[in-house]
């Protein structure tokens with residue numbers, strides 16, 4: 001062990017109580033920093049999982065009005081089309097819907113990051129159970145395609161009934177939990193859907209729960225063929241839902257897809273930008289709030305060390321007279337900071353870890369943009385690293401000033417002052 | 421490294437024409453007015469004089485704890501008075517042992533730790549060797565059975581003896597003692613003085629001590645009377 005560290009350890013015990021106070025501050029600061037970050041990003045990650053599981057990573061909709069080349073050319077030879085990309089985004093005109101979804105899906109297969117694509121035909125209907133009626137949105141899907149781009153299977157498992165019934169029943173429907181409750185529907189009940197003048201009778205195959213109340217209260221899944229006849233759209237699609245292997249590449253992929261497929265393509269980051277920004281703001285504000293605990297314990301540390309320098313001037317003079325350099329003296333006080341920092345951060349990690357774990361088991365009932373039964377936490381080493389960095393900057397800054405003051409003391413002045 | 425100005429290997433320590441002002445503004449006092457002095461290895465020099473004549477100030481300058489406003493100090497032929505803080509610090513560690521009037525020991529450390537402190541800084545011995553040497557030194561000063569006592573558990577005389585053991589730790593060429601027996605009774609004073617002179621003679625160290633005690637002064641090899649910042 002270095003001599004300076006050895007001396008620092010002895011000095012530490014000289015102001016045990018105020019050192020312990022600063023230490024406690026750092027432990028709590030680091031611990032709470034970790035807990036709040038784990039929570040805020042936990043809810044963010046949960047939200048992302050939910051939106052990816054319901055609306056997919058990228059949605060392709062609305063054909064761009066062709067100017068210099070045809071969709072067919074783009075679909076069959078995406079590389080060639082790159083040379084004729086229209087750069088002026090503002091002047092772009094869109095035609096609602098996807099004209100030839102088959103062509104788009106075929107083109108999508110060439111993208112390495114695309115995991116799956118599902119054609120969706122969307123339309124507004126009036127849903128009429130024997131008790132009540134309510135407006136709803138039907139989503140005509142090919143079940144197997146859609147299972148590949150969503151967590152629909154999981155969402156049905158969280159509700160009632162089974163996908164097998166839907167799979168084998170042409171008139172089968174998958175109804176959101178909130179809508180089903182509102183219409184007093186259970187699995188096996190029949191339901192009349194009305195679109196324009198068209199009116200047909202269906203059967204509830206299963207009730208699903210996404211947790212997103214905006215979805216669960218309006219969305220009804222049905223077979224694409226049935227949707228075509230109900231909505232009277234023999235061809236085309238409202239949009240194509242795309243899932244990706246690497247969800248973080250969605251924005252770049254969307255831009256590329258838009259240029260190549262000549263259809264508007266929106267990534268989940270773009271669609272949910274306001275929610276994602278709200279989560280980020282929450283995360284930053286939690287970090288700033290909790291950092292003040294670290295900051296205050298840093299001030300306490302500064303105070304403690306400044307007092308210690310005054311209290312130990314005689315010792316500093318003795319050390320200097322024995323040949324300890326200014327650098328040794330400042331090192332001793334920096335060591336004091338480092339020791340408290342070290343114990344404080346490790347203690348903070350343990351506290352943060354334990355509380356995060358405890359909170360993740362905490363039953364709460366949240367509904368709104370999503371539904372959760374417990375506090376959501378996200379485990380990330382980054383939260384620990386950032387908390388450590390924050391504590392290190394604060395504590396070491398608090399140690400540097402007293403350390404420099406201690407190093408500047410002139411042994412002659414001190415000894416003259418005390419021996420007189 | 422500066423070349424020796426005047427080769428004189430006879431001297432462990434030498435100073436010429438030291439001047440020192442203390443205080444600021446109106447209160448500025450010309451404390452040392454041209455002090456010249458030399459100390460030989462194996463010899464004990466006593467500086468005597470009335471209170472406030474500048475004895476301690478001289479000793480701090482010689483111990484490189486303070487810097488003169490004018491004049492030169494050589495430690496073993498090496499001019500130290502205008503060298504850097506780092507060089508003077510290193511010289512203190514290697515060549516100078518200081519005994520203060522008030523047994524300046526490190527609180528919270530044992531007698532053994534205190535004696536090992538200068539050795540740790542010098543770093544020439546292993547941990548075990550340092551501990552052995554510190555124990556031997558404490559035995560020499562009659563504290564062989566109290567090596568692990570904290571300094572607060574020792575009497576004034578015992579603390580002063582630890583301070584002497586510590587001053588001897590790195591086998592310095594020069595031992596400077598500022599009234600080492602100043603606040604001890606007659607019996608303890610005699611013990612401390614005998615200890616210092618005996619150990620110094622055995623090791624060939626130059627001892628410079630400040631004292632008010634005429635008995636002690638007369639037992640030294642040389643007496644330097646001082647008055648108003650000058651030797652007379």
Ligand SMILES: Nc1ncnc2c1ncn2[C@@H]1O[C@H](COP(=O)(O)OP(=O)(O)O)[C@@H](O)[C@H]1O
Nearest residue numbers: 442443449451470471472473474475476477478
């Ligand atoms: N900081 C200071 N400012 C002004 N004068 C000082 C200061 N320190 C010491 N002195 C003066 O310097 C003189 C010499 O002090 P010192 O060397 O301690 O004397 P001694 O050790 O011989 O008793 C004294 O007259 C003292 O008053």
Ligand SMILES: [Mg+2]
Nearest residue numbers: 475476477598
């Ligand atoms: Mg004095």
